Amino acid sequence: MKRLINLAPSRGGRWLLGLLPFLLLAMLYLSLSNTRLAENPNDRLLPTPSTMASSFYHLATAENVRTGEVVLWTDTFASLERIVIGVGISALIGLMVGILNGGIPIIRAKLSPLVTVASLIPPMAILPILFIAFGTGEAAKIALIVIGVTPFLIRDLQGHALRLPDEQLIKAQTLGASSWQVLLRVLLPQLTPRLLNATRLALGTAWLFLIAAEAIAAQEGLGYRIFLVRRYLSMDVILPYVAWITLLAFLLDQLLAWVSRLAFPWYHSGEGDKS
Amino acid sequence: MKRLINLAPSRGGRWLLGLLPFLLLAMLYLSLSNTRLAENPNDRLLPTPSTMASSFYHLATAENVRTGEVVLWTDTFASLERIVIGVGISALIGLMVGILNGGIPIIRAKLSPLVTVASLIPPMAILPILFIAFGTGEAAKIALIVIGVTPFLIRDLQGHALRLPDEQLIKAQTLGASSWQVLLRVLLPQLTPRLLNATRLALGTAWLFLIAAEAIAAQEGLGYRIFLVRRYLSMDVILPYVAWITLLAFLLDQLLAWVSRLAFPWYHSGEGDKS
Amino acid sequence: MSLLAAKRLEKHYGNHVVLENLNFSVEPGEFVTLVGASGCGKTTFLKMLLGTEATSRGSLTLDDQPIPNEPGPDRGVVFQKYSVFPHLTVLGNVMIADELHSAKLLAKSFGAAKRRAVEKARSRIDEVGLDHALSKYPHELSGGMQQRLAIAQALMMRPRILLLDEPFGALDPGIRQDMHVLINRLWQEQQLTIFMITHDLKEAFELGTRLWVFDKTRHDPQAPEAYGATITYDLPISRDRPSAELKEALNQGGMKTHSQETLL
Amino acid sequence: MSLLAAKRLEKHYGNHVVLENLNFSVEPGEFVTLVGASGCGKTTFLKMLLGTEATSRGSLTLDDQPIPNEPGPDRGVVFQKYSVFPHLTVLGNVMIADELHSAKLLAKSFGAAKRRAVEKARSRIDEVGLDHALSKYPHELSGGMQQRLAIAQALMMRPRILLLDEPFGALDPGIRQDMHVLINRLWQEQQLTIFMITHDLKEAFELGTRLWVFDKTRHDPQAPEAYGATITYDLPISRDRPSAELKEALNQGGMKTHSQETLL
Amino acid sequence: AAPAQAQEQDEFSVCWSIYAGWMPWAYADVEGVVDKWADEYGISIDVVQVNDYVESINQFTSGNVDGCAMTNMDALTIPAASGVDSTALIINDYSDGNDGIVLKGSDDLADIEGREVNLVQFSVSHYFLARALESVGLTERDIETVNTSDADIVGLFSSDTTEAVAAWNPQLSAIADMPDSNVVYTSAEIPGEILDMMVVNTQTLADNPELGHALVGAWYEVMGLIEADDENALTIMADAAGTDLEGYKNQLDATYLYTDPAEAIELMESRELLETMERVAEFSFEHGLLGDMAPNAGGVGIETPSGVFGDEGNVQLRFDPSFTQAYLDAQ
Ligand SMILES: Nc1ncnc2c1ncn2[C@@H]1O[C@H](COP(=O)(O)OP(=O)(O)OP(=O)(O)O)[C@@H](O)[C@H]1O
Ligand SMILES: Nc1ncnc2c1ncn2[C@@H]1O[C@H](COP(=O)(O)OP(=O)(O)OP(=O)(O)O)[C@@H](O)[C@H]1O
């Protein structure tokens, strides 16, 4: 018999094994749900899959009488728009400040402590200030995402910039590069794939802030819906919405990974990190 | 003249430069605050530093008439307790699952997909579910922290476990180690400092969830107080509390860093990562 | 009955044939040195001896039994890198073998057992000349000291076979010379059977009693992965300079650059 | 007037004296090879020539002017690792020098300028034999090809001085031989002044016209950092085998292991 | 414990959230009034404060607590509509100005037309807003509603982009203090419609009447203190609400507290209560708050001493004066 640590499942087996805990969870849910519903048929806490499916189907197809909009899609587009804009702005700021901080010691000396402190402040706690500064519309929600995500991106990119081998900066200078040219042709292109990677890591946090922002004040959005129907304990809506958000998060993540592989082959097969 | 990228500030200069943006921010705040207060002396949004200081002093010293407790300390202890327990549980789970996942291929095949999916679910979206499932006691708040932080810790530690050179696992086996012994004497001690490091990274997120949870259901705690006085827009309490939270977060982070350096000298001066 | 024997042994990764048609038998006490171009499969071969890579075809036997399919205490190993545990001191690194053996559950010994293990480890450490660095961590040691430590560690369990994968590749030439003396002494004292991969033909000659050259006998430029390497030369070595005949053979066998480089 | 000259040059890091009492003058067209024990300060010396490390005391002049305190296009460099840009293809890596020069703002050329740059780069790439790999990224190249690319890149700006820090240290012996031929040819064709650090004394003799041995002349076992290394031997090399006298000198000067190893 | 399972037990929990009319629970909890009454009936009652109002009701609906302080409308649309048979044990007050609509730049309610209104959607604020719109001949189609968490509504109002809010106290008074804020409509204009109550699970109450008696007893003991203007008690309540004595008294001024149990009984038995509930049910039905299954406003039956509104076979919300009566009789 081989030692446990030396036993590797086959390819197909891995697939099945991976599915196993999901099946177990599903069965656990079903049995709990059945017990509760047997006791009280009106119980909303653990709805049956069919209830959830029909609620979700309803949300995904029925047009609102007043506006003619379909709830699920309105929510999805509103949320996606916010997260894409928010993360986009963060990425831009992160890239620029990260390059400047990482490449120019004098700027790093100025900004680094500020970024460190900023990254420690829980953005949720300073909401009122955000409202004053950015109003209560889309701007505030996007600002919350930006404030929540940018310090992480800056620190990550700054770290990567500092970890670029000195040899490359020296080499560029021996080829006659000015400071600006070093930033533009050595740091920028090498940090871009790392930005994509960092953005993928930051997406989770971005979703968090998006939902928090939508819980506070919104007229549509995935987080809005969850926090609105929460008062009716409509788990038949909340659970499919959570699954839907998870799926969207997964797809966004994969999209970024795919773009990165396509655009930066040297990064993924080279010495770049393997994550 | 040297190129900009080659100019490094002196030690003392770095210190001063780092202070600069904070001074600028402070001045900006003061001028904004003055303008608002000149317009409306009752404005609560941007209180003067002296107002904040006296409010904070009051919270930090005045005993509550009925309980004899000092608000700031009650809040601080309640929040710290939650965060320490929550992060502690997460770290334990993270370490154990991380080691098992990283060390034993068969377990990894089973759990890895589940962990991946779990890490994609935005915990904020299941916040409503949590309170319903766990009630409003400490359990729900700690559960939110655990749910929010554990998947990250597991993935990080699993990654580190997989990145340990195969040579070490093989070496241990040639010395006669069983699977259990490999986990215990090779993986566990080498992952512990990495756990501390990962925990430091996760602390920011943990604070976020703590505050979010305390906003919904709590009877004391830093997040609770902020949300309580938010009803009156008492920024003279909120702003010092935010600063206090930031300070606590910083101290916790430094504490972990210090413990790690003390306990794992080989990790910090060796080939371990430099963060 | 020979210690190790192979018959028409092959190793593939998918369609990529790495090794083919290996036939040999090795007696206890031999010191086999392995040379060959980079990527020709020397490490892969060592891994098959270790048991971390399965054989693809043919037979590989230890004491006439198929070789165990995972590492065990009868076969010690020293790699070029990562051979010692960074989280253990010199003493801890050497003691661990004993602890794994005597404390099945905790893999850590206490009291008298611990004192015995320390005693034993110290004498091993003395042997490799690290007695002044007992409580240092590997990152505080130079490359040469780390490899000594790795050797002391590997020999704690008194393995019958010692596998060395370019153990001195990363060392300074001066230090390397000291290591040669050390390994030679240990080999004789402990009656080990050693397999050592090296890129340095001179080293191979200096230490080994038997030299294996790994190379491809067939090569298809269109499909470089279609054929694998095998043992093209299996030469007994006496401790003198290589004979002219040997040089000749090597020059023709694709080892030109190696021999030119190190044999002048 | 000599190209480079040093007078009582020293380099300290805090209390740690790395180099002391360096005196030399180097004429255009010399090929200086630097050898010395690991950690004795060879790379530090090269960095002072590059301008990335400041001198601590004494003078170091280029054309009788204090050496510029940052890298410039007159001094090209090839490191052992990280010498090429991973995000650029072979063509891009070589073109970039031209682009930095001709497009100050975007550092990227277009249209006719681009065609000219490509043309120029291709001829350089041809010279180092990488013409078949124009659009490959460095990670797709072998170690030897990467170093060739680094050399082609470094020579694009026609530097007067070329600094090489163990450029071939990571290469296979066979490939190393080819690189020797290449660097020798380029040195002669372009009338470069070359400083090359190597661990391989044979390489140092084969390529250089002048050999510098870095070593400590004073050593305090209690305070190993109190004294620095200096140039203990400054030997002109003819392309023949080293004379017996030289061997003798080396044997006594602490270079024993090096010479034993590579000169047999 | 799931509601249907409720049997005889001796440990109970009730929850409340911060609102002027419910602050007596804070006092009753920390000063041991509830414990005293619970001991008297041989049970124990855990009084839990929940920071977020909606969450507190969810705790009740999901069966985590046995009772919860909530308004009449939320009692109907959340637990009752979810099939949790609920009993209004105590009617403690009605909002007499505690709810208000605030506009920026105008003191005329009619100017709300076309604006975005921040409020807690589908809450009693929403109902109140609908009633306000009705009074000036507008409907909800003439405005846009933005769901807003109640804790953040003050911060939002100080933002330039906010045009109108509907809020309750204490937020309302904080907003009213701000520059350019005009309170254009308050609940004082619809007295007796927005009722604040203590709601208890009907089944639990039926199985354990002691719970009802203990809660009622504790409540009216504190009411006595308020009636007597007990500064100490009021200060404790103010402190728990995050304000000072003066601020809290201002809030109480906008709250019509039924300090006299007889008055509360009178309201429960009155015809007006049933009519109010009918109006609330209709509003809720129009907004889909009674669930997709409800065929009409009467889908969820409401029972008061003066009669039943809606489906008699599906009565889920009951107003029960008997415990208050028992307390009165015992005094
Ligand atoms: N796990 C693997 N999967 C597929 N191919 C592999 C694997 N391991 C090794 N190879 C291939 O097998 C061949 C032999 O590799 P090996 O490491 O044994 O060479 P080597 O002789 O030790 O080389 P070096 O001298 O550089 O260490 C290489 O072409 C390598 O690409
Ligand atoms: N930035 C630095 N700060 C302090 N000490 C340094 C620094 N850089 C180098 N040193 C020290 O200077 C000495 C010389 O280092 P250097 O890298 O020049 O050696 P080297 O001769 O190139 O060695 P090798 O052959 O291993 O490359 C070493 O002892 C090193 O520790």
Ligand SMILES: [Mg+2]
């Ligand atoms: Mg190998």
Ligand SMILES: [Mg+2]
């Ligand atoms: Mg060096």
